[in-house]
Amino acid sequence: MIGQRRSLIAFVAVAAMALGACGSSGGSKSGAGGTSSTTGRPTPTSGNGTLVIGAEQEMDCADWVASCAGSSWGVWEMMEHTMPRVFEYQQAANGDWENVPSIMMAEAPTVSTVNGKQTITYKINPNAVWSDNEPITSEDFKYTWDQIANGKDIYDRTGYDKIESVDTPDPKTAVVTFKEEYGGWPSLFGGGLYGIMPSHLLQGKSRSKMMANGYSFSGGPWIAKWHRGVDVTLTPNPNWYGEKPKLSKVIFRFIPDTAAEFQAFKSGEVLAIYPQPQLDAVDALKSGIEGADQQINADTGNAEALWMNNAKFPFKSVAVRQAFAYSIDRAAIVKRLFGGIGVTQPQQSLNPPIQSAFADTSAFEKYTLNLNMVNQLMTGDGWTKNGSGIWAKNGKTAAITLNTTTENKRRELTEQIVQQQAKDAGFDVKIKNQTPADLFGKTLPAGNYQLGLYAQVVTSLEPSLCSIACSQNIPSKANDNSGQNWQRINVSGLDPLLETVQNSSNRPEQISASKQADLLMGQNMVSLPIDPLPNISLWSKRISGVKGDNPIFAMFWNLPEWSLNG
Amino acid sequence: MLTYVGRRVLYAIPVVLVASFLLFWLVRTAYDPCVKLRNTREGATAVRRCQENLGLDQPIPVQYGKWLGNALQGDLGTSSRTNEQVADMLPPAMWNTVQLIFFGSVLSITLALFLGVFSAVRQYSVSDYTFTALAFIGIAMPPFFFGLLAQQFLAVGPKDWFHLNQPIFYIVGLHGPGQSGFNLDYLRHLVLPVLTLTVQSIASWSRFQRTSMLDVMSSDYIRTARAKGVPRRSVIWRHGARNALIPFVTVVALDTGALFGGLIITETIFSIPGMGRLFYDSLNTGDANVLVAWMIISAFFIILFNLIADLLYGLLDPRVRLT
Numbered sequence: 001m002i003g004q005r006r007s008l009i010a011f012v013a014v015a016a017m018a019l020g021a022c023g024s025s026g027g028s029k030s031g032a033g034g035t036s037s038t039t040g041r042p043t044p045t046s047g048n049g050t051l052v053i054g055a056e057q058e059m060d061c062a063d064w065v066a067s068c069a070g071s072s073w074g075v076w077e078m079m080e081h082t083m084p085r086v087f088e089y090q091q092a093a094n095g096d097w098e099n100v101p102s103i104m105m106a107e108a109p110t111v112s113t114v115n116g117k118q119t120i121t122y123k124i125n126p127n128a129v130w131s132d133n134e135p136i137t138s139e140d141f142k143y144t145w146d147q148i149a150n151g152k153d154i155y156d157r158t159g160y161d162k163i164e165s166v167d168t169p170d171p172k173t174a175v176v177t178f179k180e181e182y183g184g185w186p187s188l189f190g191g192g193l194y195g196i197m198p199s200h201l202l203q204g205k206s207r208s209k210m211m212a213n214g215y216s217f218s219g220g221p222w223i224a225k226w227h228r229g230v231d232v233t234l235t236p237n238p239n240w241y242g243e244k245p246k247l248s249k250v251i252f253r254f255i256p257d258t259a260a261e262f263q264a265f266k267s268g269e270v271l272a273i274y275p276q277p278q279l280d281a282v283d284a285l286k287s288g289i290e291g292a293d294q295q296i297n298a299d300t301g302n303a304e305a306l307w308m309n310n311a312k313f314p315f316k317s318v319a320v321r322q323a324f325a326y327s328i329d330r331a332a333i334v335k336r337l338f339g340g341i342g343v344t345q346p347q348q349s350l351n352p353p354i355q356s357a358f359a360d361t362s363a364f365e366k367y368t369l370n371l372n373m374v375n376q377l378m379t380g381d382g383w384t385k386n387g388s389g390i391w392a393k394n395g396k397t398a399a400i401t402l403n404t405t406t407e408n409k410r411r412e413l414t415e416q417i418v419q420q421q422a423k424d425a426g427f428d429v430k431i432k433n434q435t436p437a438d439l440f441g442k443t444l445p446a447g448n449y450q451l452g453l454y455a456q457v458v459t460s461l462e463p464s465l466c467s468i469a470c471s472q473n474i475p476s477k478a479n480d481n482s483g484q485n486w487q488r489i490n491v492s493g494l495d496p497l498l499e500t501v502q503n504s505s506n507r508p509e510q511i512s513a514s515k516q517a518d519l520l521m522g523q524n525m526v527s528l529p530i531d532p533l534p535n536i537s538l539w540s541k542r543i544s545g546v547k548g549d550n551p552i553f554a555m556f557w558n559l560p561e562w563s564l565n566g
Numbered sequence: 567m568l569t570y571v572g573r574r575v576l577y578a579i580p581v582v583l584v585a586s587f588l589l590f591w592l593v594r595t596a597y598d599p600c601v602k603l604r605n606t607r608e609g610a611t612a613v614r615r616c617q618e619n620l621g622l623d624q625p626i627p628v629q630y631g632k633w634l635g636n637a638l639q640g641d642l643g644t645s646s647r648t649n650e651q652v653a654d655m656l657p658p659a660m661w662n663t664v665q666l667i668f669f670g671s672v673l674s675i676t677l678a679l680f681l682g683v684f685s686a687v688r689q690y691s692v693s694d695y696t697f698t699a700l701a702f703i704g705i706a707m708p709p710f711f712f713g714l715l716a717q718q719f720l721a722v723g724p725k726d727w728f729h730l731n732q733p734i735f736y737i738v739g740l741h742g743p744g745q746s747g748f749n750l751d752y753l754r755h756l757v758l759p760v761l762t763l764t765v766q767s768i769a770s771w772s773r774f775q776r777t778s779m780l781d782v783m784s785s786d787y788i789r790t791a792r793a794k795g796v797p798r799r800s801v802i803w804r805h806g807a808r809n810a811l812i813p814f815v816t817v818v819a820l821d822t823g824a825l826f827g828g829l830i831i832t833e834t835i836f837s838i839p840g841m842g843r844l845f846y847d848s849l850n851t852g853d854a855n856v857l858v859a860w861m862i863i864s865a866f867f868i869i870l871f872n873l874i875a876d877l878l879y880g881l882l883d884p885r886v887r888l889t
Contacts, residue, residue: 050743050744052743054738060647060648060649060851061648061649061650063649066649067600067603067612067615067616067619068646068647068648068649070602070606152615152619153615153616153619154612154615155603155606155612156603156606156608156612157608158606158608208649212648212649212650213648213649213650228650228655228658228839229658229659229662229839229843230739230741230839231743233743233744249743251743251744253738253739253743253837254837254839255738255837256834256837256843257834257835257837259714259835260713260714260717260737260738260834260835260836260837263714263717263718263721263722263737264737264738266722266726267717267721267722267725267732267733267736267737268725268731268732268733269721269732269733269736269737269738270738290726435850436602437597437598437601437602437850437851437852438601440601440602440604440605441598441601441602441604441605441613442601442604445604445609445610475609475610479609480609480610480611481609481610482608482609482610482611482612483609484605484609
C-alpha cells in the first residue's frame with residue numbers, strides 16, 4: 001500500500017513536470033518557449049512578449065567608465081540599450097560601416113577650427129529625454145567628459161584627455177574644444193566605449209555607487225535591471241522618444257558554459273545566442289539546428305594575427321619575417337577553422353574588416369604558402385638548413401616560441417597547424433600558452449616573446465593602428481611603458497602615415513595615408529593577419545525583426561524592432 | 567561537550583588565520599587585478615592608477631593587515647572585480663550553493679544508505695553486482711560529462727522526441743525568468759544539477775556503506791542476535807545499519823562540508839551563481855578580498871561538519887564520549 005502511494009506520488013510529480021513542458025496557449029509570450037500557468041511562466045501568443053536571450057558572459061560592473069568595466073557583453077546586455085550616444089554604426093550601400101548620428105542628435109556634429117583649435121559642436125535633439133523625463137542636455141556632455149578625464153579608477157581616458165573644454169552655450173548645444181587636432185573624435189561621447197551620463201542624477205554623487213551594480217535610469221529605448229549572477233532584464237523605457245520596443249521584456253540570461261548555451265538554445269530555454277567562434281560552436285552550426293536562423297558575419301571589428309616581435313631574434317630580420325609568412329598557408333588555416341560555416345578567406349590587413357575603407361588588402365595578399373620563396377629569402381639572409389631540416393645561422397637555429405591564451409581550443413588548433421606548416425618550411429615552433437592576464441598584462445608589453453597569436457578588437461569605426469604600430473608607442477620610459485606597440489614595429493616612413501590617420505580630420509587624407517601604411521607594413525611583414533574571427537548570431541525562427549550582426553553592438557543593435565511569433 | 571566544541575573552535579582560529587594569509591599572499595603574488603588595464607590605450611598608466619586605488623603598491627603583509635583589521639570590524643572589503651561589497655556578494659552565492667547541497671545530500675544519503683545496506687545484505691547477488699557496476703560507472707563519471715549527458719537526454723532530447731513546447735527539466739539557473747520560491751518551476755530547474763551533483767556521491771558513499779555493513783554483519787553480536795531470534799529487519803537496521811553508520815557519517819560529513827566551497831563544475835554548466843562560480847570568477851581575476859572571505863567561509867563549514875561528525879559518533883555509539 002505504501003509502495004503504491006509512493007509510486008502514485010512519483011507519477012503525479014513527473015506528470016506535472018511533463019504537463020508543464022507541454023504548455024498551453026494564451027497569455028503573454030515567452031522566449032523560453034512558454035509553459036503552462038502552473039509554473040507562472042508566460043505562454044506564447046503573438047504581439048508583446050518576453051524574449052530570453054543566452055549571454056555567455058556577465059559584466060563585472062555597470063559603471064561603464066570605471067576600470068571594472070570593459071566587457072563587450074556589458075555593452076551588448078545593458079549599455080547600448082540604456083546609454084544615449086552620439087553615433088550609431090550602420091552599413092552603407094557599399095558595405096562599409098559608417099557613423100550615423102543617433103536619434104539623440106538633432107543633426108550631425110560639425111567640425112570647425114576656432115582660434116586655431118579643433119572644435120566640435122553637438123546639437124541635441126529637443127525631444128531627447130531621460131527615462132525620468134528630464135531633458136538630455138549639454139551639461140550631460142560636460143559631466144561625462146569631466147568624469148572620464150578627471151575621475152579616479154577610469155578604464156580608458158583616450159581622447160577625453162585631449163579635450164580642453166566642453167562649453168554649454170545652451171541646454172541643447174555642447175561645444176567641445178580640443179587641445180590639439182584629434183581625428184578620433186567620433187569615438188567620443190558614446191561613439192566608442194562609453195555613453196552619455198545623466199548629470200542631473202549623478203552630479204555631486206558617487207558615480208560608482210550609483211552605477212556599478214546597475215542603475216534605473218535610461219536614455220535609450222529600454223530600462224535595465226541587473227540581477228547579479230542571473231540575468232539582465234530589459235523593459236521598455238516609457239519616456240523613450242524613438243520607436244517603441246515591440247517586446248514587453250527582454251531577458252539576457254547568463255550561461256557561461258558554451259556547450260550548455262547551445263543546449264539551452266536547442267531546448268528552447270533561450271531563443272537567441274551570440275556565441276564566440278569556438279570550434280564546438282562551429283561544429284554545432286555545421287550539423288545544423290532545427291528551427292533556427294543564423295548569420296555568420298566575417299565583417300567584424302576583429303583581426304586575429306600572428307604578431308611578430310620585430311625586435312627579437314629571428315624576427316628582427318625582415319627577410320625572416322617574410323619567409324615565415326610564406327611558410328604559412330593562411331587559407332588552409334581559415335578553411336579548417338571556419339570553412340564549415342562558410343568563412344574561407346584570410347584577413348589581408350591589420351585593419352579589421354569594419355575598417356576596410358582604410359585598408360589596402362593587396363598589402364598581405366602575396367603571402368601565400370610558397371616554399372621556394374622561403375628558401376630564397378632565408379638563404380639570401382645567410383641561413384642554411386641543419387641536419388634536422390631547421391634553418392640555422394651563426395650557430396643559432398630558427399627556433400620560435402608561439403604564445404597564445406590558454407583554454408582556447410580554436411587558438412590551440414591554429415597553433416598546431418602553424419607549428420606543422422612552419423616545420424615543413426624549416427622553422428622550429430614551440431608552443432607556450434598563458435592566461436590572458438599574463439599574456440596581455442606582462443609577456444607582450446615586456447616584449448618577452450617572439451610570436452603571439454591573438455586578436456586586436458576595435459570598439460569604434462575610427463582607425464587606431466598608430467597605437468599598435470607607431471614607433472613612439474613601443475613601451476619605453478618615454479611613454480611611461482604604456483605604449484601598445486608590443487610588436488616593436490619600427491618601419492621607416494610608417495609613423496607619419498599612421499599619425500595622419502590618427503589625427504587628421506580629413507577623411508580622404510586619412511584613408512590615403514592608411515592605405516599607404518598598409519602597403520608599407522605588408523612590405524616589411526610586421527605581422528601576419530590570419531582571420532577576422534567571424535561573429536555568430538543564432539536565433540529562433542520565432543523571432544521577427546532580427547537584422548543581423550553589427551560588429552560593435554552585436555546582433556542586439558535593433559532590439560526594439562524584435563518581436564515574437566506564436 | 568561544550569568544552570569540547572569550544573576547544574575545537576579555538577584550535578580552528580589560528581589555522582584559519584594562517585590559511586587566509588597564505589591565500590592572500592599567493593593570490594596577490596600570482597595575480598594582479600589591474601593587469602587587464604594594460605590592454606587599454608593608457609596601458610601602464612591605467613594599471614598604476616588602479617594599483618594605487620586598490621593599495622597594491624603597499625607590501626603584502628600591510629595589505630593583509632589592513633584587510634584583517636577591517637574584517638574584524640565586519641568590513642570584508644570591496645571586490646576588485648565588481649566594485650561590490652564582498653559582504654553583499656557572499657550570501658546570495660552561499661544560498662544557491664546551500665540549496666544544491668541540501669537536496670543533493672538528502673538524495674545522496676538516502677540512496678547511498680539504502681543501496682549500501684541492500685548490497686551488503688545481498689552480497690554477491692545479481693543486484694549486488696549490478697549496483698557495484700553502476701557505482702563504479704558513477705565514480706568514474708566526471709560531473710561535467712554527466713551534466714552534459716543529462717542536458718541532452720533529459721532536457722533537449724525529450725523536448726524533440728515528444729514535440730514539447732519546453733523541456734521537462736531546465737538547464738539554466740535555479741528559477742525561470744521572473745520566478746522565485748519553491749514551486750514546480752524551481753523543481754524543474756533543480757533536477758538536473760542535483761542529479762549531476764549526486765551521481766558520484768551516491769556511487770562512492772554506497773560503497774562505503776556496503777563495506778562497513780559487511781564488517782558489522784559478520785560481527786559476533788549480529789550472529790548472537792540472529793541466534794536469539796531477533797527479526798531479520800531489526801537485525802539489519804537496528805543492530806547492523808546503525809553501527810555501520812559511523813564510518814559513513816564521517817565520509818558524508820567531510821564531503822558535505824567540502825561542498826560548501828562550491829560546486830564549480832555543476833554551477834558552471836547549469837549557470838547557477840553559487841560559491842563555486844564566485845571562487846572561479848574571483849580566482850581568474852585575482853580578486854583577493856573575495857577569495858579570502860570565500861576561504862574563511864569554506865573553512866568554517868568544513869570545521870563545522872567535522873564537528874558534527876564527531877558529535878554524531880556519540881549519538882550513534884554510546885561508548886564514544888567527547889571530552
